[in-house]
Amino acid sequence: MPKLQELQDLTVQVRRDILRMVHKVNSGHPGGSLGCTEFMVALYNELMELKEGFDMDGKDEDLFFLSNGHISPVFYSVLARKGYFPIEELNTFRLIDSRLQGHPTTHEGLPGVRIASGSLGQGMSVALGAAQAKKLNKDSKLVYTLHGDGELQEGQNWEAIMYAAGNKVDNLISTIDYNGQQIDGATEDVLPLGNLKEKFEAFGWDVVDIEEGNNIEAVIKGMKEAKSRTGKGKPVCVLLHTVMGNGVDFMMYTHAWHGKAPNDEQLENALSQNPETIGDY
Amino acid sequence: MKKYIDQGKNDTRSGFGAGLAELGRSNPNVVALCADLVGSLKMEKFIEENPERFFQIGIAEANMMGIAAGLTIGGKIPFTGTFANFSTGRVYDQIRQSIAYSNKNVKICASHAGVTLGEDGATHQILEDIGMMKMLPGMTVINPCDYNQTKAATIAIAEHEGPVYLRFGRPKVANFTPVDQKFEIGKALMLSEGTDVTIVATGHLVWEALIAAESLEKQGISAEVINIHTIKPFDGEAILKSVKKTGCIVSAEEHNYMGGLGETVAGYLSTTLPTPQEFVGTKDTFGESGTPEQLMAKYGLDNQAIEKAVLKVLKRK
Ligand SMILES: Cc1ncc(C[n+]2csc(CCOP(=O)(O)OP(=O)(O)O)c2C)c(N)n1
Ligand SMILES: [Mg+2]
Numbered sequence: 012m013p014k015l016q017e018l019q020d021l022t023v024q025v026r027r028d029i030l031r032m033v034h035k036v037n038s039g040h041p042g043g044s045l046g047c048t049e050f051m052v053a054l055y056n057e058l059m060e061l062k063e064g065f066d067m068d069g070k071d072e073d074l075f076f077l078s079n080g081h082i083s084p085v086f087y088s089v090l091a092r093k094g095y096f097p098i099e100e101l102n103t104f105r106l107i108d109s110r111l112q113g114h115p116t117t118h119e120g121l122p123g124v125r126i127a128s129g130s131l132g133q134g135m136s137v138a139l140g141a142a143q144a145k146k147l148n149k150d151s152k153l154v155y156t157l158h159g160d161g162e163l164q165e166g167q168n169w170e171a172i173m174y175a176a177g178n179k180v181d182n183l184i185s186t187i188d189y190n191g192q193q194i195d196g197a198t199e200d201v202l203p204l205g206n207l208k209e210k211f212e213a214f215g216w217d218v219v220d221i222e223e224g225n226n227i228e229a230v231i232k233g234m235k236e237a238k239s240r241t242g243k244g245k246p247v248c249v250l251l252h253t254v255m256g257n258g259v260d261f262m263m264y265t266h267a268w269h270g271k272a273p274n275d276e277q278l279e280n281a282l283s284q285n286p287e288t289i290g291d292y
Numbered sequence: 293m294k295k296y297i298d299q300g301k302n303d304t305r306s307g308f309g310a311g312l313a314e315l316g317r318s319n320p321n322v323v324a325l326c327a328d329l330v331g332s333l334k335m336e337k338f339i340e341e342n343p344e345r346f347f348q349i350g351i352a353e354a355n356m357m358g359i360a361a362g363l364t365i366g367g368k369i370p371f372t373g374t375f376a377n378f379s380t381g382r383v384y385d386q387i388r389q390s391i392a393y394s395n396k397n398v399k400i401c402a403s404h405a406g407v408t409l410g411e412d413g414a415t416h417q418i419l420e421d422i423g424m425m426k427m428l429p430g431m432t433v434i435n436p437c438d439y440n441q442t443k444a445a446t447i448a449i450a451e452h453e454g455p456v457y458l459r460f461g462r463p464k465v466a467n468f469t470p471v472d473q474k475f476e477i478g479k480a481l482m483l484s485e486g487t488d489v490t491i492v493a494t495g496h497l498v499w500e501a502l503i504a505a506e507s508l509e510k511q512g513i514s515a516e517v518i519n520i521h522t523i524k525p526f527d528g529e530a531i532l533k534s535v536k537k538t539g540c541i542v543s544a545e546e547h548n549y550m551g552g553l554g555e556t557v558a559g560y561l562s563t564t565l566p567t568p569q570e571f572v573g574t575k576d577t578f579g580e581s582g583t584p585e586q587l588m589a590k591y592g593l594d595n596q597a598i599e600k601a602v603l604k605v606l607k608r609k
Contacts, residue, residue, distance in 0.1 A: 038411040080415065105411040107582030107590065113413035118578060129415030130377065131351055161328065164350035194328045195348065201328055202350025 018227055020288035021092060022052045026258045027291060028088035028101055030281050033272040036105040039113065042268035043159060044085035046190050046253040049227040050157070050234075051089045058234050060152060065095055065122035073152045074141055076126055078134020079159035079188065080114040081270065086123075087111050091292070095123035098292040132165025134158060135185055139175055142183045153241055156185045161193030164202050169214075175246040176215025184237050186249040189224070192266040207250060217245040224253035259284055293509050293517075294484040296468040296502055302439035304460035304496075305403040309334025310439075311446025312371060312401075316342045319369065319450055325360055326373045327353045332462075333373035333403050353378045357386035357398070364396040369450055372398065376405035376459055377418040384424060391455050392428040399449050400425075401458045405435075406546035407574070407591055408496060408584035409462045417579035423551025425457040426524045432456040432477060433524040435545075435553075437498035439467040441521060444475035452477055459495065461546075463584040466499045469519075478522045480530035486516035489602050490534040493544040494520050494553050497572065497593060501544055504598035515602060523553050528560040535561065540568045540605045544598050546588075549573030568608035570601035 025048050033039035055061070059073040077086050084104065091098040096110070103109035110119040114129025126137045134156050142154040162168065175183060187207065195201050204210075211218045217240045221233035230251070237247050255269070256262025259281040262273075273281055315322040316338045324338050325347045339346045347363075349356040353374055360370035372379065379402035380387070391398045407417050426433045432454060436442040442460050449456045483498070484505060493501035498519045505515040516534050520527060535541050541561070543554035549571040561567045574591050588594040 036411055105413070105581045107580065107586045109581060111581075112415075113411045113581045114415040116414060118414065119580075127415055129413070130382065161351050164328075164352045166352060166354055193351065194332075195326075195330050201348055202352070 015228065018052055018056060021056065022048050022227060023285045024288045024290070025052055025085060025088045025092065026285045027282055027287060029084040030259070030273060030278060030285070031291065032084045032088070032101055032104040034278045035102070037272045038105055039084055039272060040081040040270045041084065041272065042192070042255040042262060042266070043079060043082040043188060043190065045259060045262065046225065046255045046257045047082055047085050047157065047188050048257065049225050049230050050186065050251055051085050053227055053230045053234065054155060055089050055093050057231055058238070059155065067125060069125065070148060071150055071152060073155060074125065075155045076134045076138045076141070077115055077128055077157055079131065079157060079162050080128030083111070083113065083115050086115060090123035096121065101292045131159065131162045132167040135168055135171035135175070138183060138185070139171055139180055142180050143178070145182055153238070154183045156183070158185065158187050159193070160187055160189050160191065160204060161198050161201065163187065163204060163207070172211065172214045172216065179244050180246050181242055181244050183246045184241065184249060185246065186251050188253055189250045190253045190255040192255045192269065194266065194269050196266055211248045215245060216248045217243070218248045218250060220250045220252070222252050224251040225257045293486065293505055293515070296483070298466035298468050300467055301464040302467045303462060303464045304436060304439055304442040305332070305462060306334050307436070307439035307442030308401055308403065308446050308458070308460055309337060311443040313337035313341065314447055315450050316345070321367055321369045322371065322450055323347065323363055323368045324371045324373065325349055325356050327351055327356050327378065329374050332375070333401070335373055353383045354386045357383045358390050360398045361390040361394060361396045364398060370398050371401050373401050373403070375416060376402035376421050377416055380421040380424050380457070381418060388428060392431050395430055396455060397453055399456045399458060401446070403460055404462045405459045406461060406496070407579040407587040407593070408546065410584050410587065411581050413581040414578040419548045419574050419579065420551060421459060422523055422545070422547050422553065426556065430454060431524065432522070433459070434477065434522050435459040435495040436521045437495055437519055438465060438469055440469045440471050440473065441475065444473060445521065448475040448477060461496055465496055468499065478525040478527055480527035481519040481521070482530070483517040483519050484515070486514040486538065488514045488538055489606060490516045490518065490531070490538045490541040491544060491598060491602065492518045492520050492531060492541060492553070492557060494523060496546050497544040497598070500593070500595040501598055503595035504602065507595065507599055508602055513602065513606070520553065523556055526556050526560060528564065531557060531560065532564055535565060535567045540609050542570045542572060542598060542601045542605055544572035546593055547573050548576060550576055568605050570605040572597050572601050
């Protein structure tokens with residue numbers, strides 16, 4: 012088990028990666044990426060059971076699907092730093108002829124990605140299929156997903172949520188990035204989500220709240236709790252309470268940085284709040 | 293050839309926003325809907341001036357199309373706004389049944405069409421939308437070329453009874469059509485007369501066609517350039533008249549060459565006056581991340597691609 016300090020150092024480094032990636036191409040989505048950094052670092056380095064290397068089928072290992080594909084910066088950084096592809100490749104984010112497309116794809120063959128995402132609301136359905144394939148294969152490993160909270164406004168999620176419980180897909184842990192923000196403003200103002208916990212429970216899911224979604228210890232503890240609830244006949248939902256733009260003071264508590272890159276000065280300021288730890292790419 | 297001047301680069305989506313704002317003032321029945329992309333669609337002005345006539349749907353495009361259809365029952369003229377991909381492929385059956393088949397007066401306004409949305413990449417870059425929309429019976433399909441024309445088209449479609457698909461884009465491009473030019477649905481515009489070859493272009497490729505024609509002129513080739521902003525209903529007569537004179541044609545669009553403007557042209561000419569044609573469009577491929585200029589070049593959608601197609605089709609005359 013990696014020491015807590017190592018995970019914390021990695022978290023800061025991933026934040027730097029995110030900021031530098033979006034700054035370089037003056038596009039991309041830092042807000043949601045920063046808010047999910049602790050979760051993604053913990054998932055890939057502490058929670059998931061992974062094989063060496065990458066193959067599409069991912070038999071006998073845990074799988075992860077990023078449904079809110081716009082937070083590709085955090086996904087790419089975590090994958091690269093886990094060894095799926097060279098970290099220097101982060102330099103090519105959103106450039107022409109790159110494997111690091113604006114939204115994750117399988118089309119360019121980037122290791123670590125098993126489905127395209129970017130058009131919201133589709134990831135859970137795919138994860139359900141993969142989870143059921145695992146059952147058919149007598150593969151006891153788990154399927155993890157991540158979704159935006161605004162993304163839950165897409166009706167397809169609720170088809171999937173109903174199906175998951177109805178078919179007892181209990182090898183699935185779906186996490187919601189519960190940051191209360193989306194493009195046009197607070198989810199509460201755009202289209203209120205209501206009581207998400209009660210909604211998932213009413214649909215037959217087991218729900219775990221992680222109140223401190225940007226505290227890596229709390230994330231690990233909560234996710235281990237979620238894992239302990241798998242295999243009991245119900246899909247498991249994690250409500251991960253996060254702050255969009257976490258770790259960069261001027262990006263926090265607003266939707267403004269959902270899809271906007273920092274300029275030179277802002278980057279310098281943001282990086283100074285996150286000093287280099289294990290080394291920039 | 294006739295010279296056109298770029299009055300200053302601007303995005304076609306801003307033309308939509310300006311047209312919608314004007315409609316807000318002139319037509320009390322116009323209502324607007326958006327699926328969490330108000331800023332991208334430039335709808336702020338309409339919302340500011342007519343908050344009670346704006347419906348924020350959230351990230352739920354299928355629901356938006358149904359609500360829009362319902363709003364027409366009661367005399368409203370709904371304008372829906374989201375990216376072209378989520379305006380079409382995402383909601384095809386909702387459009388098909390609740391809007392097209394039910395003949396509802398909904399204006400589907402689609403931004404960020406084609407590869408020129410740039411860095412977001414292929415998941416967002418739809419290159420099949422003209423095809424999907426033109427295949428729906430009763431659907432009018434419009435793809436204006438610049439800011440002024442998009443603004444005029446937005447205003448014009450409010451007067452048209454029936455479903456409309458209005459396609460525009462994200463990047464700032466040349467704004468060269470006259471500011472006061474009236475928009476006539478279904479009427480192709482002759483931009484520059486010529487005798488050797490017809491170039492019929494739509495959307496962002498109209499400006500590229502003009503640049504290509506200028507370069508061809510220097511090589512002694514006289515190209516006729518037609519701006520066909522409406523793909524359906526199709527102004528076949530304008531095309532027929534032109535190719536009778538030139539004897540060959542190049543179609544140009546920011547869309548898959550399958551299913552788009554080019555095939556409409558070919559289909560029409562094959563039954564009236566079979567004519568050698570070359571297609572400028574994407575070649576049955578998805579797009580990718582990059583800058584608009586890089587992508588236009590890589591996917592063969594810029595003036596050089598048009599010029600090449602002209603040189604090729606001339607040999608087939
Ligand atoms: C089907 C679809 N509709 C619209 C969009 C445009 N879009 C991208 S991200 C986003 C907001 C997502 O909100 P949320 O899931 O809460 O993510 P966050 O902003 O918190 O990162 C929207 C509307 C999209 N990518 N896909
Ligand atoms: Mg959110």
